[in-house]
Amino acid sequence: MTLPRALLALGVAVAATAVGVSQDAKQPDPPAKVSYYKDVRPVFAQHCNGCHQPAKAQGGYVMTAHADLFKAGEREKPGVVAGDAAKSYLLELVRAHDGKAEMPKGRDPLSPAQVKLIADWIAQGATDDTPASAKGAVVDMAHPPAYAAPPVVTSLAFDPAGEFLAVSGYHEVLLYSAKDDKLVSRLVGMSERVNAVAFSPSGERLAVAGGAPGRFGEIQIWNHKRDDLVVSAPVTFDTVYGVSWSPDGKTVAFGCIDNTVRAIDPTTGRQKLQMGTHTDWVLGTVFSQDGEHLVSVSRDMSMRLTEVPTQRFIDNVTSITPGGLRGGLMAVDRRPMKEKKMQKVPEDTPGVPPKAYDELIIAGADGTPRLYKMHREVKRQIGDDANKLREYEKMPGRISGLAFNPDGKFFAAASSLDGKGEVRVYETDAGKKVVCEGVTGPAYAVAWHPDGKTIASAGFDGTVWLHDAASGKLTRSFVARPATTPAAKAAAN
Numbered sequence: 016m017t018l019p020r021a022l023l024a025l026g027v028a029v030a031a032t033a034v035g036v037s038q039d040a041k042q043p044d045p046p047a048k049v050s051y052y053k054d055v056r057p058v059f060a061q062h063c064n065g066c067h068q069p070a071k072a073q074g075g076y077v078m079t080a081h082a083d084l085f086k087a088g089e090r091e092k093p094g095v096v097a098g099d100a101a102k103s104y105l106l107e108l109v110r111a112h113d114g115k116a117e118m119p120k121g122r123d124p125l126s127p128a129q130v131k132l133i134a135d136w137i138a139q140g141a142t143d144d145t146p147a148s149a150k151g152a153v154v155d156m157a158h159p160p161a162y163a164a165p166p167v168v169t170s171l172a173f174d175p176a177g178e179f180l181a182v183s184g185y186h187e188v189l190l191y192s193a194k195d196d197k198l199v200s201r202l203v204g205m206s207e208r209v210n211a212v213a214f215s216p217s218g219e220r221l222a223v224a225g226g227a228p229g230r231f232g233e234i235q236i237w238n239h240k241r242d243d244l245v246v247s248a249p250v251t252f253d254t255v256y257g258v259s260w261s262p263d264g265k266t267v268a269f270g271c272i273d274n275t276v277r278a279i280d281p282t283t284g285r286q287k288l289q290m291g292t293h294t295d296w297v298l299g300t301v302f303s304q305d306g307e308h309l310v311s312v313s314r315d316m317s318m319r320l321t322e323v324p325t326q327r328f329i330d331n332v333t334s335i336t337p338g339g340l341r342g343g344l345m346a347v348d349r350r351p352m353k354e355k356k357m358q359k360v361p362e363d364t365p366g367v368p369p370k371a372y373d374e375l376i377i378a379g380a381d382g383t384p385r386l387y388k389m390h391r392e393v394k395r396q397i398g399d400d401a402n403k404l405r406e407y408e409k410m411p412g413r414i415s416g417l418a419f420n421p422d423g424k425f426f427a428a429a430s431s432l433d434g435k436g437e438v439r440v441y442e443t444d445a446g447k448k449v450v451c452e453g454v455t456g457p458a459y460a461v462a463w464h465p466d467g468k469t470i471a472s473a474g475f476d477g478t479v480w481l482h483d484a485a486s487g488k489l490t491r492s493f494v495a496r497p498a499t500t501p502a503a504k505a506a507a508n
């Protein structure tokens with residue numbers, strides 16, 4: 016470039032700037048620099064990633080990693096073209112026309128402000144400003160996590176046929192054969208934390224509650240026999256807990272850190288229920304045997320009852336007196352009943368039809384399991400704890416796992432305190448207890464095999480203990496740590 020031309024160019028630049036300044040007074044400010052990490056990614060996580068992730072790439076399009084956004088899906092148009100909003104197919108699909116947008120499919124359109132954020136980010140070059148510290152290695156079905164140490168096990172479940180034992184891992188659920196403890200499948204999803212697992216009543220689906228702390232919560236519904244993620248529903252902005260199925264398999268409930276208890280449709284991921292009267296994290300849920308009511312337990316020390324069809328808060332099952340319970344509640348299970356009974360209707364609610372009689376076991380920070388009936392059968396007196404049926408001998412530490420046996424005559428509980436743990440089996444009516452031997456670390460989870468003879472428990476050190484429930488004898492144990500990468504699956508088959 017010769018000197019005069021350079022000067023000329025400079026002059027033009029100066030003039031252009033001057034024009035820009037003079038017009039600024041009339042025109043809106045140029046869009047502020049949009050952050051992918053802080054602004055755009057959370058929108059995708061909440062509204063898109065459930066259907067556009069490696070385990071479930073609808074339209075052949077993945078949105079969980081920045082680099083994937085620039086690729087083309089089945090329609091062979093790149094989702095994002097850096098600096099060119101007009102050529103970015105993704106933007107075309109999220110723009111609403113007559114209040115409807117193609118994406119998110121079947122949902123309400125993004126807000127105009129959200130669409131503008133995405134448009135501005137693309138126009139500004141669609142760069143990735145994710146801090147290095149937040150950039151984890153890619154983890155998906157093709158790249159299952161590698162374990163430096165066994166996972167902390169927070170949840171366990173046997174399927175109703177007694178074929179599988181699901182164990183919560185890191186970023187995945189480890190599915191073991193209940194017969195010989197062989198790893199059958201690794202169900203790797205988006206959630207780095209897996210807090211709870213539960214099989215559907217038919218045994219055809221596995222529900223998983225988890226998320227990433229401070230970023231998103233997620234409910235996954237797997238067809239675990241085919242390694243197929245059927246639904247990934249993003250829920251709230253933090254991890255979720257205590258997942259449970261309605262007896263008809265049509266509703267999946269869970270607890271949230273925003274103090275709500277919620278439920279979704281497990282075939283669509285759509286929310287069906289939200290109840291917000293708890294005052295602290297909700298950690299456990301269970302449905303009544305007829306599916307009409309949902310019970311939730313919370314760190315707020317209460318167990319509450321929601322009517323499912325109306326989403327209405329019905330009652331505090333536990334005492335409403337402060338200090339009625341010492342410490343937050345972490346676990347709940349409903350007692351299986353051979354005969355269906357109806358509750359007695361309290362005299363202060365004439366005309367209200369009687370409800371199916373149910374009993375619940377709850378426990379938490381104070382280490383004392385307690386048995387309650389679900390519905391009040393007497394008029395409430397201030398300060399009463401009228402639904403309480405009995406208490407059991409306190410366990411050392413806090414109880415975070417509870418499970419009834421198939422006929423409800425026994426329940427098992429898992430506790431932890433100062434690096435130690437205990438697993439016990441209690442007789443529900445007599446209160447007699449058996450302490451399980453050989454539990455070497457804090458125990459967080461317990462599950463009962465459908466044959467009623469074996470209980471599985473696990474916790475901090477990743478060991479799964481299998482006990483004979485009647486005697487408390489350790490029959491065997493294994494460490495829930497997959498061998499490295501795909502070989503694990505090959506070896507297991």
Ligand code: HEC
Binds near residue numbers: 075092118121
């Ligand atoms: C409930 C599931 C669901 C959600 C949520 C969803 N999508 Fe989709 N998306 C689909 C399906 C299914 C397709 C395949 C085309 C179709 O059926 O319309 C698709 C296709 C696409 C495609 C085109 C891929 C191709 O080349 O065929 C893009 C881009 C896309 N979605 C972006 C988004 C964005 C952005 C969001 C969030 C704002 C979003 N989607 C939310 C289900 C979903």
